[in-house]
Amino acid sequence: MTTERVSVIGSGPAALMAAETLSEAGLGVDIHEAMPSAGRKFLMAGKSGLNISHTGSRAEFAAHYLDHDDRLRDCLKHFGPDEIIAWMDGLGMPAHTGPTGRIFPETMKASPLLRAWLRRLEGRGARLHLKHRWMGWNGDGALVFDTPQGQVTVRPSATIFALGGGSWRRLGSDGEWTAPFQTAGIALAPFRPSNCGFLADWSDRMRDAFAGAAVKSVKLSAGGKETREELTITARGVESGGVYTLSAPLRDEVETQGSATLWLDLLPDLEAADIARRLAAAPAKQSLSNRLRKALKLTGVKAALLFECADREALNDPASAAAAIKALPLKLTGTAPLDEAISTAGGVAWDALDDHFMLKHRPSHFCAGEMIAWDAPTGGYLITACMATGRAAGLGVLAWLRHR
Numbered sequence: 001m002t003t004e005r006v007s008v009i010g011s012g013p014a015a016l017m018a019a020e021t022l023s024e025a026g027l028g029v030d031i032h033e034a035m036p037s038a039g040r041k042f043l044m045a046g047k048s049g050l051n052i053s054h055t056g057s058r059a060e061f062a063a064h065y066l067d068h069d070d071r072l073r074d075c076l077k078h079f080g081p082d083e084i085i086a087w088m089d090g091l092g093m094p095a096h097t098g099p100t101g102r103i104f105p106e107t108m109k110a111s112p113l114l115r116a117w118l119r120r121l122e123g124r125g126a127r128l129h130l131k132h133r134w135m136g137w138n139g140d141g142a143l144v145f146d147t148p149q150g151q152v153t154v155r156p157s158a159t160i161f162a163l164g165g166g167s168w169r170r171l172g173s174d175g176e177w178t179a180p181f182q183t184a185g186i187a188l189a190p191f192r193p194s195n196c197g198f199l200a201d202w203s204d205r206m207r208d209a210f211a212g213a214a215v216k217s218v219k220l221s222a223g224g225k226e227t228r229e230e231l232t233i234t235a236r237g238v239e240s241g242g243v244y245t246l247s248a249p250l251r252d253e254v255e256t257q258g259s260a261t262l263w264l265d266l267l268p269d270l271e272a273a274d275i276a277r278r279l280a281a282a283p284a285k286q287s288l289s290n291r292l293r294k295a296l297k298l299t300g301v302k303a304a305l306l307f308e309c310a311d312r313e314a315l316n317d318p319a320s321a322a323a324a325i326k327a328l329p330l331k332l333t334g335t336a337p338l339d340e341a342i343s344t345a346g347g348v349a350w351d352a353l354d355d356h357f358m359l360k361h362r363p364s365h366f367c368a369g370e371m372i373a374w375d376a377p378t379g380g381y382l383i384t385a386c387m388a389t390g391r392a393a394g395l396g397v398l399a400w401l402r403h404r
Helices: 013-024 040-045 058-062 070-078 081-090 111-123 178-183 204-210 241-245 247-257 272-281 288-296 300-309 318-326 381-403
Strands: 005-009 028-032 095-097 102-105 127-129 133-137 143-147 150-154 158-161 188-194 219-222 225-227 231-233 237-239 260-265 328-332 343-348 365-367
Touching: 005 013, 013 028, 013 111, 013 158, 013 381, 040 111, 058 070, 070 381, 081 095, 081 102, 081 381, 111 127, 133 178, 158 381, 178 188, 188 247, 204 300, 219 241, 219 247, 225 241, 231 241, 237 241, 237 328, 241 247, 247 260, 272 288, 272 318, 288 300, 300 318, 300 328, 318 328, 365 381
Parallel strands: 005 028, 005 158, 028 127, 158 365
Antiparallel strands: 095 102, 133 143, 143 150, 188 343, 219 225, 219 260, 231 237, 260 328
């Protein structure tokens, strides 16, 4: 055991993986967390099942990440899904892989895994300091923390920042670290919502009758990407799995064009010609709603979306109705508020970091996790990259301490 002590600021998966890498090497670690308990966003992510990673080849896995450079790809190459499965097993938390390739702990929940992780870190001598909010640096370059006992300053041998992005303020990921970083002249990319909901100008009937309804067995597409995941109607727009998967191209379109189009295929298992044939065969005396219901079993929220987004007169023509059902344009007028996004793009610019995740203009200070400017969909990709960059920052500290 060495007398060197390193400060890790944050207690999410990036921070704890950095602390694990350092403590495993015998260094003393102090974990500083602003909230009254550790890993709050991590726990929320696992509330309905902790999707910690995803199967796939390393190339397929890396292809899901945006706004990054080769450093993130290298992190994932050395600590990806296989390594996370082995790591969980080492904590006594065997992995379970779902039918879509998503990887979970067998317990499904995040809390048992987090407790086991914190116990192991404590057993290695890591100290967890709760209610310690990092405020910046003082004039001598020491870390300044606001604590229940007043302000304290710390001078560690090295520091790893893993302070998260700019969403879910109530869980501690508030982005307030950007102010001292900007004051220090560290290059930042603006925060942008990711894995987020979108706004739509619903009619009163659509909003009142279908807010909260899930749209299943549908294909969604935007920006050349598509998914068969479902979406959920909200009082102000849409959200849920399929929308999150396509959030990056939709967000980009909103930013550049002022609005975006989410294309819906309401009957992805039927060809347009078959849909048109069935509608044409329906008795002309039937109402349009009855023809859709009897010929296509198109009812409820799907029928409501068709009437909401398509030209009502055109729907009386079987070919035009089929075209609308297969490619229904849903106009989105904006993103949901940043703080409500599952994650954020933006943060510390890659150009501000060296190859070991150290701030180029602030030696001994490293960054990890969502506070760096990369982006990824849900499905295990977010947490995996947080852990991979946390490990990389920890290894960077070890290399810097050896060669300083």
